[in-house]
Amino acid sequence: MESFGTSGQPGPRTGFRIEEAHAVTPELIDTLMEIDLQTFSESTFSEYAAAAMLRNGHVYLLSFGDQVIGTCVTMRCWDRPNEAMILSMGIKPGWRGQGLGQHFIRGVLQKLRQRGLRSACLYVSTDNRRAIKVYEDVGFVVVERGVGVSFDRSELNLLRVTFQESQPVIELS
Numbered sequence: 001m002e003s004f005g006t007s008g009q010p011g012p013r014t015g016f017r018i019e020e021a022h023a024v025t026p027e028l029i030d031t032l033m034e035i036d037l038q039t040f041s042e043s044t045f046s047e048y049a050a051a052a053m054l055r056n057g058h059v060y061l062l063s064f065g066d067q068v069i070g071t072c073v074t075m076r077c078w079d080r081p082n083e084a085m086i087l088s089m090g091i092k093p094g095w096r097g098q099g100l101g102q103h104f105i106r107g108v109l110q111k112l113r114q115r116g117l118r119s120a121c122l123y124v125s126t127d128n129r130r131a132i133k134v135y136e137d138v139g140f141v142v143v144e145r146g147v148g149v150s151f152d153r154s155e156l157n158l159l160r161v162t163f164q165e166s167q168p169v170i171e172l173s
């Protein structure tokens, strides 16, 4: 298990770990459901979907001690196979606003890059100023505006970060 500093390198945030979930357990499904509920004020996926995310996607956990305090669900994009989609990212309420969001996303991006992925994308509500700040600070840029509506009817933008410009993202038609 590794810990990462805000530079994405192993570093100063001692006690916090970023690791990939490797098992589908009832506890992890509960944690994903709990953080989803705390993120969006209502459940946006079922237990069945949570198990599928754990089994078929890559789920990253931010932990402190033996407590999981954040989750980040990623999937490989169907039409851009070397791009990861960040489906959801959330930190438990008492842990927000301390720089952990940026620490977490940097660590996740580093792990995706190590897996050979070339870029990552996500949808974020235009109202979610805090999340947008975190994503833009680590290099995400808006690539499409008004691409849909969120569960709460707010507008969504598509953001993307490319890891290495020299290695193009493959697009399948």
Ligand SMILES: CC(C)(COP(=O)(O)OP(=O)(O)OC[C@H]1O[C@@H](n2cnc3c(N)ncnc32)[C@H](O)[C@@H]1OP(=O)(O)O)[C@@H](O)C(=O)NCCC(=O)NCCS
Pocket: 038, 039, 040, 088, 089, 090, 091, 092, 095, 096, 097, 098, 099, 100, 101, 102, 103, 123, 124, 125, 128, 129, 130, 131, 133, 134
């Ligand atoms: C989004 C989230 C993961 C960010 O994690 P975090 O630990 O709270 O974020 P950080 O403390 O690393 O950084 C927050 C940044 O936003 C800034 N910020 C906070 N509120 C803001 C606002 N209303 N407008 C603009 N910037 C804001 C902070 O000043 C900070 O910037 P700084 O690093 O320059 O000081 C976390 O707040 C969360 O789980 N929120 C609910 C779930 C959610 O919205 N997930 C994203 C769905 S796409």
